[in-house]
Amino acid sequence: MRLRTFALVSLLLVAAFTGANITSWKLPYPMPEDAQEGKAVWQKHNCVSCHTLFGNGGYVGDDMTNILKRRTAEDVQHYLTNPPVMRPNREHLHPALEPGEAEFLTSYLRFVGDIPTLGWPPEPRGAKQ
Amino acid sequence: MIFERSVLGYLFRKLAGRKQAQENQDTGAYQGANSKELNASHGTDSKQTNTNQRTGAPGQVFKAQIIARNYTLAAALLFGTQGIVALLGAIDLIIPDLPSPIPFEYGRSIHLGLAVLWPLIGTMGMVYYFVTEDLDREIFSPRLAKWQFWLVLAASLSIYASLTFRLGRGREYLEGLPLSYAGISLALGLFSYNLMRTLIKHKQRITPAAMIMTAGSVLLLMFLIPNILSVTNPIADEATKFWVVHAWEEMAFELTTSGFLASYLKNTGLAAKKDIEKWLYLEAALTVAAGLFGTGHHYYWIGFPAYWLLVGFLFSFLQLIPVALLVLMVYKGLKKRPQLGNRQKLTLALILSSMLYHVTGASLLGFIITVPWINLYMHGTYITSGHAHLALFGSLGFLVLGGSYYILSRGTQPDRKTYRRGIMAVLALNVGLLTMSTALIIAGFLQAYRARYLGMNFMEVNLQLNLYLSARAAGGAIFTSGDLLLTWQILKAWRKSKNAVS
Ligand code: HEM
Ligand code: HEM
Ligand SMILES: [Fe+2]
Numbered sequence: 001m002r003l004r005t006f007a008l009v010s011l012l013l014v015a016a017f018t019g020a021n022i023t024s025w026k027l028p029y030p031m032p033e034d035a036q037e038g039k040a041v042w043q044k045h046n047c048v049s050c051h052t053l054f055g056n057g058g059y060v061g062d063d064m065t066n067i068l069k070r071r072t073a074e075d076v077q078h079y080l081t082n083p084p085v086m087r088p089n090r091e092h093l094h095p096a097l098e099p100g101e102a103e104f105l106t107s108y109l110r111f112v113g114d115i116p117t118l119g120w121p122p123e124p125r126g127a128k129q
Numbered sequence: 130m131i132f133e134r135s136v137l138g139y140l141f142r143k144l145a146g147r148k149q150a151q152e153n154q155d156t157g158a159y160q161g162a163n164s165k166e167l168n169a170s171h172g173t174d175s176k177q178t179n180t181n182q183r184t185g186a187p188g189q190v191f192k193a194q195i196i197a198r199n200y201t202l203a204a205a206l207l208f209g210t211q212g213i214v215a216l217l218g219a220i221d222l223i224i225p226d227l228p229s230p231i232p233f234e235y236g237r238s239i240h241l242g243l244a245v246l247w248p249l250i251g252t253m254g255m256v257y258y259f260v261t262e263d264l265d266r267e268i269f270s271p272r273l274a275k276w277q278f279w280l281v282l283a284a285s286l287s288i289y290a291s292l293t294f295r296l297g298r299g300r301e302y303l304e305g306l307p308l309s310y311a312g313i314s315l316a317l318g319l320f321s322y323n324l325m326r327t328l329i330k331h332k333q334r335i336t337p338a339a340m341i342m343t344a345g346s347v348l349l350l351m352f353l354i355p356n357i358l359s360v361t362n363p364i365a366d367e368a369t370k371f372w373v374v375h376a377w378e379e380m381a382f383e384l385t386t387s388g389f390l391a392s393y394l395k396n397t398g399l400a401a402k403k404d405i406e407k408w409l410y411l412e413a414a415l416t417v418a419a420g421l422f423g424t425g426h427h428y429y430w431i432g433f434p435a436y437w438l439l440v441g442f443l444f445s446f447l448q449l450i451p452v453a454l455l456v457l458m459v460y461k462g463l464k465k466r467p468q469l470g471n472r473q474k475l476t477l478a479l480i481l482s483s484m485l486y487h488v489t490g491a492s493l494l495g496f497i498i499t500v501p502w503i504n505l506y507m508h509g510t511y512i513t514s515g516h517a518h519l520a521l522f523g524s525l526g527f528l529v530l531g532g533s534y535y536i537l538s539r540g541t542q543p544d545r546k547t548y549r550r551g552i553m554a555v556l557a558l559n560v561g562l563l564t565m566s567t568a569l570i571i572a573g574f575l576q577a578y579r580a581r582y583l584g585m586n587f588m589e590v591n592l593q594l595n596l597y598l599s600a601r602a603a604g605g606a607i608f609t610s611g612d613l614l615l616t617w618q619i620l621k622a623w624r625k626s627k628n629a630v631s
Contacts, residue, residue: 003340006410010344010417014351017421024433025364036361043299043359049234054367054431055509057301058237059576060222062587063509088592089225095234112363118438120430122505124584 028114038108041101053112055120063121066113068106076109077102190630191261193268194536198623198630199278200254201533205619207247207285208530212612215240219602223595231293238304239292244521245302245373246285246313249349251529252385253281253320256342258536259392260324263339269326277319284312300366302374303356310357317350337409338391344413345384352376364432371427379448380420382525384413387455389532390462390480397473400462412454419447426499430508438501445499452492459484471548472538478555479531483524490519490566506581511594512573515566523562530615538622540629547618554615561608565601572597 042048048057051064067076080102083094097105218236221227229236261268268274288305291297297304324343328335352372360366391409394400425433425441459480469477494516498507507513534551543551572594580590 002410003335003337006340006414007344009414010348013418013421014348017424021365021368024428024437025362025368027362027364027432031361031363039361039363046234046238046295046297046299048299048301049237052509053363056367056370056427056431057509058234059509059511059514059573060233060591087588088595091226115364115432117430117432118435119505120508122581125582 028116031111032107034104034107035111036108038104038106038111041097041105042108045095045097045101054117064109064112065117065121068110068113073106073110076106080105190539191267192271193257193261193274194539195630196271196274196278197254197258197536199275200250200257201536202619202623203278203282204247204251204254204529205533205537205616207243207250208526209613209616211240211243211247212609214243216602216605216609219598219605223598223602232295235292235295235297238297239289241302242285242288242292242304245377246288248382248521248525248529249313250281250285251533252382253277253316253346254536255389255529255532256320256324256346256385258532259389259396260327260339260342262396263336263392264327264331264334266327266331266334269323269330273319273323277316277323280319281313281316284309284316287312298359300359300370303370307357307359310353314350314353314357317346317353321347321350336392337406337413338388338395341384341409341413342388342392344417345381345388348381348384348417349377352381367431368428368433371424375424375427376421378521378525379423380417383416383420383451386525386528387412387416387451387458389528390455390459393480393532393535394459394462399465399467400458404461405458408454408458412451412458415447415454416451419444419451423448426504429501429504442499442501445496449492449496452487456484456488470542471545472535472542475538475543475548475551475555476531476535478552479527479534482555482559483527483531486519486523486527486562490516491524495520507573507577510573510576510581511569511597512577515569515573518562518569519566523566527558530619534619534622537619538626541622541626543618543622547621550614551618554611554618557607557611557614559611561604561606561611564604565608566604568597568600568604572601 042053047064050058050060051062052058053064055063055065077099079094080097081099083096086092086094214236217229218233218240221229221233221236231239257268257274288309291306291309292304296306298306303310321343324346328339328343355369356373360369387409391405395402395405422440422444425437426445428437428441463477498504498512498516575594575597576587576590579585580587
């Protein structure tokens with residue numbers, strides 16, 4: 001293989017890859033404004049350092065992709081505005097949000113929960129009830 | 130030439146100094162004042178580094194190779210810092226209520242930011258060094274290379290500074306503010322420009338190694354630019370993040386890695402030119418194809434259509450082929466068991482450590498966790514962290530340290546004590562890394578099995594991981610001791626060789 005072939009093949013591959021990406025990241029429905037605000041809150045407080053979304057992030061806390069299918073929005077907002085002590089600490093609290101921020105955040109989490117993720121997070125299979 | 134005519138080209142030429150833009154009559158080589166001494170101490174290396182065909186003077190040093198010392202020194206120092214920050218973070222995870230000036234979440238951000246950037250800075254130095262070495266010609270503009278160093282350093286340090294004040298972007302790996310990434314992109318732009326102009330200027334001499342290192346640099350730039358600003362679409366946000374986390378690491382840096390190894394083996398006389406260059410473009414094209422579409426293994430669960438399960442899996446499998454070719458190349462290079470000086474031995478200890486993790490922790494473990502049914506359960510557990518450390522440090526980090534040591538020790542040999550300490554440091558890094566990642570993989574397996582498969586409460590499961598996280602911190606302590614010891618030896622090599630090369 002020669003220089004020219006290599007350069008050409010690489011450029012074509014990059015173009016094809018970029019195109020495939022852009023057609024693949026379509027949202028299921030337009031993102032509501034509250035959810036957009038909520039994404040900014042998620043980023044501002046660096047939630048991803050401890051939690052995952054779509055399974056990407058830190059491993060200290062649980063995955064948040066479909067948290068609103070397990071808890072009500074009110075529960076989550078209450079947790080975030082009156083944060084408890086984080087186990088196994090005795091004093092260290094979970095970071096706190098303002099009430100407005102907590103509402104935006106739950107809108108974002110609701111939107112994320114509606115994105116089809118091909119089965120993430122997995123349904124527990126081996127659970128012996 | 131397109132560049133000649135463009136306005137941008139004009140501005141760059143201004144910046145780079147007119148003299149450089151004119152066709153240079155000579156090779157552009159810079160003859161070090163003490164080159165005799167340099168050559169004398171080179172004697173124990175298996176072969177003299179490049180020989181100037183025109184003057185017959187061996188062991189000349191290009192300006193770009195002296196500037197490369199700034200980059201590699203900065204990389205080594207940042208690596209030293211990372212070990213300390215990381216160890217504190219690991220301890221924070223096992224001791225409740227540990228008082229610390231920086232909370233865990235920002236410490237982690239600094240750690241991740243450092244993890245991507247010191248290998249980048251080191252790579253820039255290595256590319257400058259080995260491209261000039263391979264072409265046996267000076268870089269297009271040494272002045273640009275010098276300025277570009279301060280730019281990339283300032284932009285990188287601004288990320289750590291802002292994160293220390295808890296100012297970040299909350300995006301994993303791309304933790305800093307947009308301005309910082311604009312600075313890094315600009316630096317990568319200048320870097321790519323400088324390299325391309327060098328290749329254009331010496332068209333007849335272009336070697337496959339120089340070409341694929343340049344291609345790798347351009348790809349680094351192309352995939353960073355979309356990450357300067359964050360997007361609101363959360364699916365696109367995840368995907369573009371992996372253009373850096375994956376396309377950088379598993380495609381662009383793979384290209385620069387193959388380039389260095391080829392150039393290193395060839396120019397130290399370890400392997401024959403024809404053995405090295407025969408497969409290089411093919412290997413590189415495979416790296417680009419497999420590396421690019423292999424990004425699919427990060428797209429399984431982020432809202433992308435289902436065909437990415439197949440694309441990600443198949444192309445990740447293809448990723449193993451260029452790695453095998455690379456291993457074959459290094460094996461051929463070392464088969465002759467040449468007589469080596471201590472400088473080469475220490476360099477090779479680092480390079481071979483890198484090859485070990487390139488094959489095991491990066492490629493084999495990486496491939497296992499790429500299988501979608503496995504990934505569904507292990508995704509987002511400490512197994513990912515185990516693989517990330519084995520691959521990012523084990524494969525890329527060791528290589529950049531090897532290159533940095535090689536560049537910074539040019540013209541000298543380590544004394545016996547330094548050599549012994551260097552080897553001890555490499556051992557400690559290996560033992561520390563293996564301990565850390567084994568502990569992480571066990572912890573991750575427990576998370577995957579108990580929380581994801583059995584459906585136990587995630588936090589309950591995490592509270593039972595203390596044993597493994599402590600073992601990880603212990604491994605981290607061994608690692609950090611090796612990290613500091615090696616950084617110190619590299620610093621010593623840098624000081625000792627200062628007179629030899631400038
Ligand atoms: C030198 C080469 C490599 C480097 C530097 C590297 C680095 C990384 C890093 C940093 C992550 C963590 C990403 C995150 O936190 O989300 C990761 C994840 C991953 N890597 Fe690699 N990797 C390499 C090679 C490979 C190869 C060759 C494969 C497959 C053939 C692979 C498969 C994966 C997979 C599937 C994940 C996602 C794990 C998850 O689902 O959580 N890696 N890699
Ligand atoms: C003293 C050595 C080190 C220690 C104790 C350490 C510790 C940590 C800790 C505590 C985290 C947070 C997530 C977790 O708990 O796994 C982390 C993540 C990470 N570290 Fe390190 N680290 C060390 C060295 C390194 C080096 C040298 C690199 C690469 C050059 C690196 C790259 C990473 C990456 C990429 C992640 C993100 C992993 C992921 O999210 O999948 N670390 N490390
Ligand atoms: Fe990857």
